[in-house]
Amino acid sequence: MAFDLTEAFLTDTPVTVHQEMLAEAYQRSLRSPDPNTKVGAILARSDLTRRRTHELGSGHNCLPTGVKHTHERWHDRETKLRLVVHAEVAAVMDAAIGGRRTRDSIIYVSQTDPTGVFWGSPPCVRCAVHLIQAGVRAVITWPPREGVVSKWAADHEEARLLLQEAHVFLHVVPRP
Numbered sequence: 001m002a003f004d005l006t007e008a009f010l011t012d013t014p015v016t017v018h019q020e021m022l023a024e025a026y027q028r029s030l031r032s033p034d035p036n037t038k039v040g041a042i043l044a045r046s047d048l049t050r051r052r053t054h055e056l057g058s059g060h061n062c063l064p065t066g067v068k069h070t071h072e073r074w075h076d077r078e079t080k081l082r083l084v085v086h087a088e089v090a091a092v093m094d095a096a097i098g099g100r101r102t103r104d105s106i107i108y109v110s111q112t113d114p115t116g117v118f119w120g121s122p123p124c125v126r127c128a129v130h131l132i133q134a135g136v137r138a139v140i141t142w143p144p145r146e147g148v149v150s151k152w153a154a155d156h157e158e159a160r161l162l163l164q165e166a167h168v169f170l171h172v173v174p175r176p
């Protein structure tokens, strides 16, 4: 079962492999025009025999391609929430555009603030339902930000339960 393969991959793969992929997700997050939280995601396929991963797609939180970047769209919270494509979904779309299979994939997610401080978290509920539906088997991220209560805390908790219910692993990797 793919479920078991993913669990083996997560535990058997050297932590540095996960850290390198998360560093790539961090680099990707820096491309986000979001003035607050920038998120980067790398969708990957695991290669159990060689204990490494292949990138399938990547994304950052952005407006849809071709949609104009206006001050209001990025600075009015309600407008932004309605229009923004989250990094996780953007990475799945990127794989789809390139014709790469998302079933049994894993996704690396890194969040960054404008000063470059990075941390991890579960995806939001909207991303979680789409990741589950795309056949993603694991979400891999950094530890959460210490001492900061996110506005998204309740949403993240609901997402965590949904991922668990759908047998998608949430795997936290220590910072290098």
Ligand SMILES: [Zn+2]
Binding pocket: 086, 087, 088, 123, 124, 125, 126, 127, 128
């Ligand atoms: Zn999201």
